[in-house]
Amino acid sequence: MARRALGPALLAVVQAVDAALTPADARLLVACSGGADSLALAAAARHVAARRGLPCAAAVVDHGLQAGSDAVAARTAAVLAGLGLADVVVLRVAVPAAGGPEAAARDARYAALRAAAAGDPPATVLLGHTRDDQAETVLLGLARGSGTRSLAGMAVRGAGLLRPLLEVPRATTEQVCVELGLQPWSDPHNVDPRFARVRVRHRVLPVLEDALGPGVAQALARTARLARDDADLLDALAAEADPGLGAPTCDALAALPAALRGRVLRRWLAREGAGDVGADHVRAVEALVLAWRGQRGVDLPGGTVARSGGRLLWQAVGRG
Structure with missing residues (x-):
């Protein structure tokens, strides 16, 4: 895809991915659920990787938590192949019953992705979390009262994971799918009010936007950046003060x-x-x-x- 062929939404995501990469990122592995965020990320990563001459693969994680999840994973893998990603793997994981289902699924997913990224050199795993996801994470941390580190939200980079879209709104990733004619998969868990994140997304944030005006998600994401800078400094000072x-x-x-x-x-x-x-x-x-x-x-x-x-x-x- 030449730059002039990119729609404005895809161009914004391409620029975000390009800005987030460093020379240390020798191989890329895009984690894709089939939703709009990860499909947009995959399309942008493929474009950036081709321009930079980097190997770029994709992984679809099948948690096996819903009927027909294997079919969803296979369909997502086919869509990724259609985007030009030649190396696509489906990772099937077992989610333990102990603990909260969200945390257990996340831990199983990250473990599988890190294993798939292993190699020499290891691949950087790209995750499709957006600015809206960051805002939700900050609100959940605020509700827990866990302090600065919790308000810092998700890190852009850490432990082999890269989240290049934390400054990109979810509406942009959805528009990428429109531009590319993609039909993203809608995870039923994303509208299930049993999950706290779903309640924040569909109930809390809309109320805040209505009461305080637009821009709440952007402000919360900015709070996360500032809180992370503070938390990183305090953690470094604590390491110096630690008697061992x-x-x-x-x-x-x-x-x-x-x-x-x-x-x-x-x-x-x-x-x-x-x-x-x-x-x-x-x-x-x-x-x-x-x-x-x-x-x-x-x-x-x-x-x-x-x-x-x-x-x-x-x-x-x-x-x-």
Whole structure:
């Protein structure tokens, strides 16, 4: 496709993909569900890869969670081949019953994509999350009250994954499909109100747009960028302040600013093997540092934190 042949929506997505790539991205693997976002991403990635001389493949993940999912995956693979992607693979995964279905499906999907991307050099996995997805993620993080890192939303790049469309609105990816004459697949889960993200998408964001005016999604995505910059800096400072292995001293912890102290405690607890540590857990451990009155230890997922001799001590469950 020559540049002059690109429609305005596809051109916008092509430019986003092109801007996100670096010389380290030697091979591309586009994750495609068959929805508008990932189809638009695949079309743009194929164009950019051809111009740059990069190998570009695509992967369709079949979670097996819905009747006929294999047929949807096969149809998506055929559409991708029609877009000019010669190397298309269907990855079938087993989603464990334990945990939330969204998180379990995501973990299984990412594991399969990373395995498919393995090689020398490994492929960069491109994901089709848009600005609207980022806005939804920020609102969900705000509702959890999980702090700056949660408000930071999804990273553009990390752990072999690249999200080049986080500044592109969903309406643009939908228009790409119109320009190319594609019929994107509509995942029934995307309209199922049992899922919090669906309620945010179809109920919360429209109310905010109606009450506050247009541009809410863009503002939330901008908030994510700013929050991520702040969170990255604080995490780097916390790594410098982290005393490393051993039992941390309460005096050293008390001397840290609150934003760093909480992060240092999280790093220490993760090293000791604590499970899913939330903000309330961290505050309870901080009380052992800042408001010590001889109180008993704090129970956390996987163990207990106690104070002894001016230090915090971790005792794992089942150890005496």
